[in-house]
Amino acid sequence: MLINLTLHVWRQKGPKDNGRFVTYPALQINTHMSFLEMLDVVNEQLMEKGEEPIAFEHDCREGICGSCGVMINGLPHGPNPMTATCQLHMRYFKDGDEIWIEPWRAKAFPVLRDLVVDRSAFDRIIQSGGFISANTGNAPEANAMPIPKQIADRSMDAAVCIGCGACVAACPNASAMLFTSAKVTHLGLLPQGQPERYERVQRMIARMDQEGFGNCSNHGSCEAACPVGIKVDFIARLNRDLLKAKLCGAGTPSAV
Amino acid sequence: MRKILDLYQTTIGKKLVMASTGVVLLLFVLGHMFGNLKIFYGEEKFNHYAEWLRVMGAPLLGPTQGLWLARLVLLGCVLLHMFTALQLTILSYQAREVGYQKQHRITFSYASTTMRWGGVVILAFVIFHLLHLTFGSVHPKFVAGSVYANVINGFKVWPVAVGYLVAQAALGFHLYHGVWSGLQTFGIAGDRRQGDWRRPLSVVTALIVVVGYSALPISVMAGWLK
Numbered sequence: 001m002l003i004n005l006t007l008h009v010w011r012q013k014g015p016k017d018n019g020r021f022v023t024y025p026a027l028q029i030n031t032h033m034s035f036l037e038m039l040d041v042v043n044e045q046l047m048e049k050g051e052e053p054i055a056f057e058h059d060c061r062e063g064i065c066g067s068c069g070v071m072i073n074g075l076p077h078g079p080n081p082m083t084a085t086c087q088l089h090m091r092y093f094k095d096g097d098e099i100w101i102e103p104w105r106a107k108a109f110p111v112l113r114d115l116v117v118d119r120s121a122f123d124r125i126i127q128s129g130g131f132i133s134a135n136t137g138n139a140p141e142a143n144a145m146p147i148p149k150q151i152a153d154r155s156m157d158a159a160v161c162i163g164c165g166a167c168v169a170a171c172p173n174a175s176a177m178l179f180t181s182a183k184v185t186h187l188g189l190l191p192q193g194q195p196e197r198y199e200r201v202q203r204m205i206a207r208m209d210q211e212g213f214g215n216c217s218n219h220g221s222c223e224a225a226c227p228v229g230i231k232v233d234f235i236a237r238l239n240r241d242l243l244k245a246k247l248c249g250a251g252t253p254s255a256v
Numbered sequence: 257m258r259k260i261l262d263l264y265q266t267t268i269g270k271k272l273v274m275a276s277t278g279v280v281l282l283l284f285v286l287g288h289m290f291g292n293l294k295i296f297y298g299e300e301k302f303n304h305y306a307e308w309l310r311v312m313g314a315p316l317l318g319p320t321q322g323l324w325l326a327r328l329v330l331l332g333c334v335l336l337h338m339f340t341a342l343q344l345t346i347l348s349y350q351a352r353e354v355g356y357q358k359q360h361r362i363t364f365s366y367a368s369t370t371m372r373w374g375g376v377v378i379l380a381f382v383i384f385h386l387l388h389l390t391f392g393s394v395h396p397k398f399v400a401g402s403v404y405a406n407v408i409n410g411f412k413v414w415p416v417a418v419g420y421l422v423a424q425a426a427l428g429f430h431l432y433h434g435v436w437s438g439l440q441t442f443g444i445a446g447d448r449r450q451g452d453w454r455r456p457l458s459v460v461t462a463l464i465v466v467v468g469y470s471a472l473p474i475s476v477m478a479g480w481l482k
Contacts (some may be wrong), residue, residue, distance in 0.1 A: 008357070021357065074360035100358045107351050109436060172369075173348035175267075205266050214351030215267035215344050217371065218437035224362040233445045239268055240443025246263040 001031045003095040009054055010102045012111050019111065020048050021100075031091040031108035035078060036068060038059060038090055055114040061086040066162030069169070070115045072101040076166035076225040084164060084227040104165050105230060108211040121211040122163050128207035129200035130183050132192050138249060151189055158186035160228045164221065167222035167230070173214030178222035181234035188241060198251025201241040267347065268441070273340045275438035277333040282431065282461070286328055289468040295481065296471075299404040306403040337381070345372060367433040374430045381423035388416070411476035420473045428466035435461050 005026040012019030026042050033041070036058050043053035058068040068085040072078035078088040093099065101115065109117040159182075167178035184201050187193030193200070216235060223232045244250035263269035294305045313322030361369070384394065389406055392398025396408040411417045435458035439445075444454070474482040 010357075018435055071356060071358070074356060074358035075362065102356055102358070105352050105354055105356055107353050172352075172364070174351035176346075176377075203282075205268060207268050209265075212351055213272060214348040217344075217348070217368070217370045218433070218440050219365075220363040221361075232440070236440050236443045236445030238443075239271075242266070242268050243272065243443055246266075246269070247259055249259075 002028045002092075003031060003090065003093065003097075005029055005038075005093060006098045008098065008100045009114070010111075011054070011114055012103075013113065015110055015112055026099075027054040028089055031089065031093075033090045034061065034086055035072065035088040035090065036086050047245070055112075055116050057116050058086060063087045064162060066164035069104065069164040069227075070165055071100070071104065071169060073100050076104070076169040077164075077227050081224070082227060084162070086109070087227070104169035106165075106168050106213065108174065108176070108213050109165060109168065117165070119163070119165050121213070122165065122176070122184035124211065125176065125180055125204055125207045126163075126183060129196065130187065131186060131196070133195050145191055147190060155186050155189040158182045158189070158230065158234055161186075161226075161230050162228055164227060166227060168213065168227040170183055170221040170225035171214065171216075172190075172219060172221065173217055174214040175216045175222070176208050177216040177235050177238065178212070178226065178230055178232065180204050182230045182236035184238050184241065185234045188237075198241065201238060202245050205238075205242055267344070270340050270344055272442045273336055274344070275441040277337040277340075278434055278438050280329065281337065282435070284326075285427070285431075285465055289465060292472055293468060295404065295407060296475075302404045303402070334379075334382075339376070341372065341375060365433065367429040368437075370426075370429055371433055371437075374426045377423065377426040378406045378430060381419070381426070384419070385423075407472065408476055408481060411473045415479060417473035417477050421470055424466050424469045427469075428462040431465055432458050432462040434458075 007024045007026050008021045009024060010019060024042055024046070026038060029038050029041065036056070038056060039056055045233060051088045056070060057067045059065040061068070063084040063086060066084070069077055070085055072085070072088070077083060077085045078092065080088050080092050087118050103109075103111050103115045103122050104117045104119075106117075108121040155251055161182035165179070165180065167176050168176050171177075184204055187200065188197045218232070218235075220232055223230065241250075260269075291305060291309075295302045310320050310323055312326070315338065317325070367374075387394045388410060389395065392400065392406070395406060395410055397414065398406055411420070436454050439454045439457075472481070
């Protein structure tokens with residue numbers, strides 16, 4: 001089936017440009033296309049006319065890399081839950097629909113061009129504490145360290161975070177708490193992550209605040225927007241670990 | 257103290273101040289409500305209860321010392337709750353300088369989006385309430401010490417009674433989101449795959465407070481309390 005759409009796309013030449021919405025017709029769009037393929041078609045038409053194509057981020061196009069991600073009609077990654085923009089198919093839209101496409105909006109995610117934002121703030125949060133101490137040399141025997149199945153599963157639930165930034169985009173306070181809580185939790189639940197557990201949470205929170213992300217007011221929009229289903233329960237766990245570290249001195253010699 | 261200040265530097269620390277002062281204020285709200293409901297035991301017992309508030313803590317504390325202690329603690333909590341809320345609100349606005357053209361309110365509940373304005377409504381109500389039934393300056397027939405009569409006469413003015421009901425609704429919404437949100441901030445998580453007990457708890461808390469407080473103005477307007 002083919003549908004015709006009207007796109008209102010945020011166009012911005014560079015970080016210093018003010019930016020504006022530009023309306024484009026998207027005609028004869030196959031409903032089996034993904035949202036990114038639809039943008040590819042529109043870009044081809046723009047290039048044929050000698051216009052600058054719409055810049056958007058993408059890489060794997062199978063919901064793993066976390067590169068893609070735009071606000072589609074006010075929803076991060078569009079109207080279909082638990083999918084990234086690349087996994088959103090045009091069959092979720094009707095013929096004649098108007099679609100507003102905007103970049104993530106947060107002070108910590110400055111717009112570089114059109115729909116592309118600089119998400120290196122996330123990298124810096126990970127750099128501040130997203131590591132473990134491990135001996136170099138041969139990899140240890142995989143079953144040498146027993147980990148209860150439930151704990152391993154829970155840790156994986158957090159580790160599926162692809163760092164796309166939809167949580168920040170959806171949050172009314174542009175808070176990165178869901179992202180940070182996922183990063184803190186997936187290491188903090190496992191025995192390998194214990195040595196730095198309390199140091200990690202303090203450093204990551206300090207970095208998160210320093211980057212200019214907002215605070216968490218527990219609306220839960222992040223959880224609804226997350227393409228991989230990270231739960232706000234991890235935020236409670238993050239708060240608990242920070243509280244233990246800051247007030248009870250967890251992770252310091254005096255607490256032993 | 258240094259630890260607390262260190263924690264306060266973080267946004268989570270500020271949220272903890274919101275949650276901790278919220279707990280104190282909620283305990284007051286519940287205590288005040290149970291005290292109010294004594295009005296249904298009749299004038300004598302209610303006035304006796306009101307008199308007890310002045311000698312609370314005797315003989316350890318002198319007359320009105322316990323009362324002033326409670327007032328100071330509450331005032332401190334209200335100021336901290338407000339000041340921190342203001343700081344967090346400013347931080348939130350700073351975190352998103354350019355807004356969206358379209359924003360779908362995915363999971364925003366009425367309660368969660370009205371926390372800030374609801375708080376302002378509650379503050380305005382508390383100020384009116386103090387002028388009305390504590391100082392009596394906006395009360396038409398205020399008689400110091402005649403607590404029962406002051407309540408009855410106060411609620412016979414129907415706009416006042418309706419105003420009280422509206423304020424209770426605002427408080428109910430504030431608690432519906434606040435209780436859940438506070439537990440989350442303290443890191444007390446229910447495992448939601450087994451059913452999250454925090455949501456029912458916040459519904460029950462909000463309902464108890466709204467019903468408990470609304471009973472007074474409604475009973476006076478309906479003529480059940482004379």
